[in-house]
Amino acid sequence: MSLTDLIDIAYLIAAILFITGLKKLQSPGTARDGNRLAAVGMFVAVAATLFQGELLTPAEMIAGIVIGSGIGAILAKRVQMTGMPELVAAFNGFGGIASFGVAGAEIAKIMTLAGAATGEPAFDVTSAVTIAVSLLIGMITFTGSFVAFGKLSGKISGNPISFPGMRLFTVLMFSGAIFGAGYMVWGAGGFPAAADPVVQGAILVGITAFILGILLVIPIGGADMPVVVALLNSYSGLAAAATGFVLNNTALIVSGALVGASGLILTNIMCVAMNRSLLNVLLGGFGGDSDDSEAGPVQSFEGKSVQSTSPDDTAILLSYAQKVIIVPGYGMAVAQAQHAVRELADELDKRGIEVKFAVHPVAGRMPGHMNVLLAEANVSYDKLFEMDEINGEFESCDVALVIGANDVVNPAARHDKTSPIYGMPILNVDQAATSIVLKRSMRPGYAGIQNELFFNGNNRMLFGDAKESITAIVAEIKLL
Amino acid sequence: MLLENIIVFVLAAFVGREVISKVPATMHTPLMSGSNAISGITMVGALVLAGMVGGMWAKWIGFAALIFATINVVGGFMVTDRMLEMFKKKDKV
Numbered sequence: 219m220s221l222t223d224l225i226d227i228a229y230l231i232a233a234i235l236f237i238t239g240l241k242k243l244q245s246p247g248t249a250r251d252g253n254r255l256a257a258v259g260m261f262v263a264v265a266a267t268l269f270q271g272e273l274l275t276p277a278e279m280i281a282g283i284v285i286g287s288g289i290g291a292i293l294a295k296r297v298q299m300t301g302m303p304e305l306v307a308a309f310n311g312f313g314g315i316a317s318f319g320v321a322g323a324e325i326a327k328i329m330t331l332a333g334a335a336t337g338e339p340a341f342d343v344t345s346a347v348t349i350a351v352s353l354l355i356g357m358i359t360f361t362g363s364f365v366a367f368g369k370l371s372g373k374i375s376g377n378p379i380s381f382p383g384m385r386l387f388t389v390l391m392f393s394g395a396i397f398g399a400g401y402m403v404w405g406a407g408g409f410p411a412a413a414d415p416v417v418q419g420a421i422l423v424g425i426t427a428f429i430l431g432i433l434l435v436i437p438i439g440g441a442d443m444p445v446v447v448a449l450l451n452s453y454s455g456l457a458a459a460a461t462g463f464v465l466n467n468t469a470l471i472v473s474g475a476l477v478g479a480s481g482l483i484l485t486n487i488m489c490v491a492m493n494r495s496l497l498n499v500l501l502g503g504f505g506g507d508s509d510d511s512e513a514g515p516v517q518s519f520e521g522k523s524v525q526s527t528s529p530d531d532t533a534i535l536l537s538y539a540q541k542v543i544i545v546p547g548y549g550m551a552v553a554q555a556q557h558a559v560r561e562l563a564d565e566l567d568k569r570g571i572e573v574k575f576a577v578h579p580v581a582g583r584m585p586g587h588m589n590v591l592l593a594e595a596n597v598s599y600d601k602l603f604e605m606d607e608i609n610g611e612f613e614s615c616d617v618a619l620v621i622g623a624n625d626v627v628n629p630a631a632r633h634d635k636t637s638p639i640y641g642m643p644i645l646n647v648d649q650a651a652t653s654i655v656l657k658r659s660m661r662p663g664y665a666g667i668q669n670e671l672f673f674n675g676n677n678r679m680l681f682g683d684a685k686e687s688i689t690a691i692v693a694e695i696k697l698l
Numbered sequence: 699m700l701l702e703n704i705i706v707f708v709l710a711a712f713v714g715r716e717v718i719s720k721v722p723a724t725m726h727t728p729l730m731s732g733s734n735a736i737s738g739i740t741m742v743g744a745l746v747l748a749g750m751v752g753g754m755w756a757k758w759i760g761f762a763a764l765i766f767a768t769i770n771v772v773g774g775f776m777v778t779d780r781m782l783e784m785f786k787k788k789d790k791v
Contacts, residue, residue, distance in 0.1 A: 236736050237717060240717050240729075240732070240733065243721050243725050243728060243729050244717075244720045246724055246782075247787070249725055249782045252732075253778045253779055254775075254779065256732060256735070257735070259736075260736070260738070267742045267746060270746065278748045278757065279748050279749045279764065281761075282761050282764035282765050283741075286741075286765040286767065286769045286771075287769075290771065291773065293773045293777075294772070294773045294774075294776035294777035295780075302731075302781070305731075306727070306731050309731065309735070309773055309777075310734055312766040313734060313737045313740060315763070315766050316738065316741065316744060316763045316764075316767035317740045319744065319762055323755070323756045323757075323760040323763060324747070324756070326755035326759060327753050327756035327760075329755075330753030331753070344700050448730065451734055457740070458739055458740045464743075465746070466703065467743060468706055470742060471706050472706060473736050473739040474707075474739070475707045475708075475711040475714060476714040476717075477714075479715045479718060480730075480733040483715065483718050484726060484729070484730065487723075487726075577723065577724075579723055585723070586723060586729070589725075589726070589785075590727045590781055593781070594784050596784075599786070599787060600787055602724055604722070
């Protein structure tokens with residue numbers, strides 16, 4: 219058995235470990251082992267590559283691994299759980315630029331090897347196409363991810379950004395990328411003796427992809443971010459797979475395909491949860507940041523007015539309840555209220571009150587955002603319920619406590635055909651005996667529309683910072 | 699070779715779909731960051747190029763790619779582990 223065969227077997231083992239690891243993510247109990255299995259798979263693949271015969275100067279390789287590991291470890295250790303969405307976006311971006319780099323280095327390698335007349339197989343159309351695709355997806359993933367990073371971390375406005383002629387400009391850039399790829403294919407026959415067409419084509423692809431990545435993410439508003447983060451996740455996988463096609467490396471192709479599929483599934487789940495098509499999200503311009511920092515003007519709606527309540531009254535109401543459902547939203551993340559919320563849940567639990575959490579699929583800024591925050595605050599995962607599991611239970615619950623969620627609990631989505639969120643699946647908070655909405659003000663949510671729920675007869679608004687309000691409620695319950 | 703690669707790609711994508719569509723919403727963020735770390739497998743390709751003899755350009759671009767891919771891999775797996783450590787089932791108080 220040759221060394222190459224052994225390396226291929228190692229790649230196969232790595233692929234099996236990746237699949238088994240992902241499978242173990244199906245249950246929170248085995249998930250940690252699953253992630254570690256996948257890490258072992260990566261170790262096997264890297265170790266096998268290090269043994270590859272043609273590698274004569276491992277110093278650079280070791281140095282690269284050490285530097286990268288150090289930076290990665292620091293980033294992973296330092297991040298706050300609330301900073302998770304932007305970190306995931308940044309890691310995506312690093313993966314994208316790595317794929318871009320590998321494809322670019324491959325061009326350089328072929329030029330050098332041909333210069334040394336080593337008899338490498340000639341550069342053909344297939345190589346040109348796969349390298350062009352790898353450059354394109356890699357660079358789009360890179361710039362797209364870092365724009366997403368900027369938006370998620372608040373360094374760039376979360377509002378959709380666009381300018382006149384932007385769509386035309388996007389089409390123009392895309393055409394430029396296609397032209398660059400075509401130029402690479404056209405020049406492939408003469409490469410590397412006449413290297414100019416391939417190199418210039420590759421540079422054109424790189425530049426247009428750089429701009430395309432930015433253009434694809436800036437028009438998308440804050441609350442649509444879960445879709446974008448999932449889509450970029452998929453792109454980073456596809457970029458790795460494309461690189462695998464360039465290098466004829468099965469490990470890259472299999473892993474890339476797995477990640478690409480994973481990202482697409484998540485993207486689809488997010489789109490379904492908003493009742494919008496992927497195209498509709500990507501064209502963007504929908505809503506802005508649900509920044510409700512200042513008092514809004516509307517206090518009445520269709521002749522009904524808002525009733526507000528106090529932490530004390532809420533505490534009394536909660537302590538007499540038998541069943542309470544808590545609905546967390548992005549507002550909870552902004553206010554960093556997850557620990558206070560857990561304390562509240564514990565207090566109620568001590569008094570024999572049943573507490574459940576209802577998590578909408580697109581609550582927050584990335585898929586599963588609320589689950590991570592609540593897990594950080596030590597809320598047991600068997601208390602968290604998905605929309606379909608819990609929607610039937612609102613009817614039988616005494617109090618539904620909505621913390622910083624808005625559009626996902628707006629009953630207009632069910633019946634108001636003129637509403638921009640009509641058809642979006644929502645949590646049936648309005649069916650609870652009493653609902654209490656914690657919010658800073660009456661400012662509309664992300665979709666820019668008033669929430670009917672706020673004007674319901676059995677709804678009370680508890681205005682103020684979510685963390686302060688909940689801390690006050692907990693203090694009051696303890697006194698009761 | 700191209701056809702073989704396409705076959706592998708398509709089959710792997712189907713396996714991915716089967717495995718991942720059963721992952722519950724609670725695990726969506728760890729799924730994303732964990733699978734993102736897996737996409738850092740590009741580091742295998744970068745390693746080969748960074749270790750090349752002779753081609754300066756290929757070597758140094760490969761070296762840069764290796765650093766980025768390793769950040770993705772190591773950071774991704776570590777942060778996923780940190781997250782998953784928090785997902786616990788607590789006994790009733």
